[in-house]
Structures are given as C-alpha cells and as structure tokens.
Amino acid sequence: MKSAKLIIVLTVVTILAGLSLSLLNAWAEPKIEKHRMKVRNNAVKKVLPNVAKFEKDTINGSTFFIGKNDSNQIVGVSFIAKGKGYQSDIRIMVGMDTSLTNLYGAKILEQAETPGLGSKISEDPTRDDPNWFMQQFQDLKLDNQYINYIKSGQPKKNKAEIKAITGATISSKSVVNIINETVKDYKNYTNFAK
Amino acid sequence: MSKGKVSYLKEFTKGIWEDNPVLVMLLGLCPTLAVTNTAINSLSMGLAVLFTLTSSSIVVSLIRKFVPEEVRIPVFIVVIATFVTIVDLFLKAQFPEISNALGPFVPLIVVNCMILGRQEAFASQNPLGRSILDALGMSVGFTLALLFLGMIRELLGSGTIFAIQVMPESFQPWVIMILPPGAFLTLGFMIAGFNWVNEKVKT
Numbered sequence: 251m252k253s254a255k256l257i258i259v260l261t262v263v264t265i266l267a268g269l270s271l272s273l274l275n276a277w278a279e280p281k282i283e284k285h286r287m288k289v290r291n292n293a294v295k296k297v298l299p300n301v302a303k304f305e306k307d308t309i310n311g312s313t314f315f316i317g318k319n320d321s322n323q324i325v326g327v328s329f330i331a332k333g334k335g336y337q338s339d340i341r342i343m344v345g346m347d348t349s350l351t352n353l354y355g356a357k358i359l360e361q362a363e364t365p366g367l368g369s370k371i372s373e374d375p376t377r378d379d380p381n382w383f384m385q386q387f388q389d390l391k392l393d394n395q396y397i398n399y400i401k402s403g404q405p406k407k408n409k410a411e412i413k414a415i416t417g418a419t420i421s422s423k424s425v426v427n428i429i430n431e432t433v434k435d436y437k438n439y440t441n442f443a444k
Numbered sequence: 445m446s447k448g449k450v451s452y453l454k455e456f457t458k459g460i461w462e463d464n465p466v467l468v469m470l471l472g473l474c475p476t477l478a479v480t481n482t483a484i485n486s487l488s489m490g491l492a493v494l495f496t497l498t499s500s501s502i503v504v505s506l507i508r509k510f511v512p513e514e515v516r517i518p519v520f521i522v523v524i525a526t527f528v529t530i531v532d533l534f535l536k537a538q539f540p541e542i543s544n545a546l547g548p549f550v551p552l553i554v555v556n557c558m559i560l561g562r563q564e565a566f567a568s569q570n571p572l573g574r575s576i577l578d579a580l581g582m583s584v585g586f587t588l589a590l591l592f593l594g595m596i597r598e599l600l601g602s603g604t605i606f607a608i609q610v611m612p613e614s615f616q617p618w619v620i621m622i623l624p625p626g627a628f629l630t631l632g633f634m635i636a637g638f639n640w641v642n643e644k645v646k647t
Contacts, residue, residue, distance in 0.1 A: 252512075255512055256514055259510060259511055259515055260518060260519065263507075263519050263522050263523070264522055267523070267526040270526065271526060271530070271533075274529075274530055274533055274534075275533060277537070278533040278534070278536065278537040281538070282533075282536050282537050285536075285540050362547055364623070367619065367622070367623070
C-alpha cells in the first residue's frame with residue numbers, strides 16, 4: 251500500500267498545481283495579449299508622423315499598417331522587419347512614406363541582445379538625444395541609397411549614415427541590414443498609392 | 445543546519461549574514477551572475493526569488509507530514525515550479541518591461557538550487573513559523589547580495605545606479621563590468637571582502 255500513497259500524493263499535488271496555474275493563466279492571458287497589442291500600436295504611432303489611426307493590410311502575404319491622419323489621408327506605412335541580430339532575433343517596426351523612399355523612424359519591438367551592449371539598440375528613442383541609437387533612423391532619405399553604418403566620426407544625415415553603438419557593432423549592423431533588406435524586398439512589389 | 449532550538453530572530457537573520465546564500469553557501473549563482481548587470485534587474489530578481497521561496501516554504505512546511513520520503517523531491521519541484529510560473533505570468537501581465545529585462549531567468553528560478561535547498565534542508569523539517577522566517581531571511585540575504593553586486597556593476601559598467609547618472613560625464617564606463625566576466629570579478633571581491641570583515645569581527 252506504500253506505493254499507492256506515493257502515487258496519490260504526487261497526483262494530488264500536480265492536479266492542484268495545474269488547476270491553480272490554469273486559473274491564473276485565464277486571468278493573465280488577455281492582459282499579456284493586450285499589452286502586446288499596445289506595444290505594437292504605440293510603435294506604429296511612434297514611427298509615423300501625425301498618425302491618428304491605422305489599418306492593417308495584407309499585401310502579398312506581408313502585413314502592413316497603413317497610417318492615416320485626422321482627415322483620412324494616408325501619412326505613411328509601417329511594417330515589421332525581422333532578422334538575426336548578434337545573438338537573437340530582432341523585430342523592428344519601421345515607418346516610411348508610401349513610395350518607400352523616406353524613412354520616418356524605426357522602433358525595436360523585440361530583441362535579446364547582450365545586456366548592456368547590444369541591448370542598447372532598443373533604448374527609448376523618444377528622448378530627443380541625437381546620440382540615441384534609434385533616434386538616428388528618423389527622417390532618412392532612401393530614394394537611391396540604403397542605410398550605411400559607420401564606426402567613428404560624425405554620421406551624415408543626407409547619406410543616411412548611422413553611427414554604430416560602441417562595443418555593439420554587430421547588433422547595430424544587424425538593425426541596419428534588417429531594415430535595408432526588408433525595404434529592398436518591399437520596394438519591388440508593393441504599391442500603396444491607392 | 446539548525447539542530448538545537450534557535451531563537452526566531454536568529455532564524456531570520458542567519459540568512460542575511462552568517463549563512464548568506466550567495467556569499468557563504470554559494471547557492472543560486474546562476475541568476476546571481478547573470479542578471480546583476482543593473483541594479484533594477486538585481487532587485488527584481490531578488491523580489492521574484494523572495495516570493496517563490498517564501499510561498500514554496502509555506503506550502504512545503506504545511507504538507508511536510510503528508511509527503512512520503514520517496515517522492516519529496518518531485519513534490520518540492522512541482523510546488524516550486526508552480527510558484528515560479530505564477531511569478532512569470534504575473535510579471536508578464538503587470539510589469540512587462542521587467543519581464544523583458546529578466547528574460548529567461550525568471551523561469552530558471554525553478555532550478556535555483558538555493559530554493560530547493562531550503563525546502564530540503566529546512567521547510568520540510570520545520571514548523572510553519574520558522575520556515576517562513578528562514579525563507580524570508582534567506583531571500584533578503586539573497587536580494588541584498590544581488591543588489592549590492594548589481595549596483596557595483598552598474599556603477600562601474602555604465603556609470604549609473606538605477607539608471608540615474610552618478611559618475612561624471614568624463615567617466616569611461618568599464619564595459620567588462622556589465623558582461624559576464626564582470627560578474628565573476630565583482631562576486632570574487634565581494635566574497636573576499638565579506639570574509640575579511642568576518643575575520644575582523646571575530647578577532
């Protein structure tokens with residue numbers, strides 16, 4: 251009978267554990283989902299200027315958020331660019347005009363780069379510090395060029411140059427490449443002028 | 445560890461100094477070394493451990509008479525894992541930024557040997573009151589050690605404490621301090637300093 255007791259105790263403990271966790275999950279799940287949506291919505295608003303509302307649109311299997319202002323005019327499009335960083339997958343919300351030649355801004359949605367170094371890519375670009383990494387991605391012209399990164403010196407805005415974070419060149423380079431690749435891809439087949 | 449009758453106060457304070465889990469028993473070193481690159485991360489990890497350890501100790505102490513010797517470890521682990529998942533879900537729902545910063549280290553509290561160690565060595569053999577005091581003392585000791593480590597590393601590695609600029613602008617941050625080697629170095633010096641103070645106090 252000894253082994254029966256073992257089985258019963260373990261079963262009861264695990265059932266109670268499972269039960270309490272599923273109750274908690276029912277409470278937490280909608281909150282987590284809501285937060286995820288909020289992060290995404292805030293990101294769209296941050297990377298597009300004067301955006302009042304936006305619509306989700308799927309073109310050739312890619313999702314775009316078409317931003318509109320108060321008088322219902324299209325102010326730009328944003329999309330999520332993703333790719334490999336130094337040690338993690340990086341997801342970036344990118345905001346551009348409909349011809350995909352002006353980069354309005356970009357915001358990191360997800361990353362797990364080296365804490366304190368690569369992770370600096372995701373520090374908040376709302377602070378108007380021109381040295382803030384993501385701040386440099388605001389208002390770049392990408393008509394016949396792509397974003398370049400430099401390691402030292404003063405980046406030139408008209409050449410779409412970005413200064414890499416000291417000690418995190420690979421993470422910085424990845425952000426640049428991910429945005430460039432995605433923009434290049436979308437330029438070929440998307441037309442928002444409708 | 446506590447065979448004779450020890451005062452309740454002692455039950456609490458031993459975890460903070462003489463049996464400090466990080467500095468004396470060297471338990472739970474994985475989170476200690478991994479998340480202490482900023483003071484806020486250290487504090488959050490400390491609080492997450494405080495909740496997990498205290499809750500687990502309460503439950504384990506309450507059910508200690510019903511749990512047969514043979515299945516005690518799986519039962520402890522299930523109890524701990526449950527509370528860790530609760531912390532994880534709670535942080536994700538209420539404090540998403542902290543949850544992001546701690547990344548995979550919250551789920552990894554399950555295998556923090558300090559927590560299982562306290563269940564095995566203490567809560568499973570002691571009444572509720574003492575188990576709570578022991579758990580609180582150990583967690584506070586753990587949190588203080590982590591916080592201290594995190595503050596030193598953040599100060600030298602980024603020039604800030606709790607993201608507030610402390611060092612003068614001209615200070616060149618020691619990048620190594622916020623990387624894993626910085627954790628080992630700082631912890632080594634901390635343990636040395638701790639032992640030195642103990643020696644001084646004894647003599």
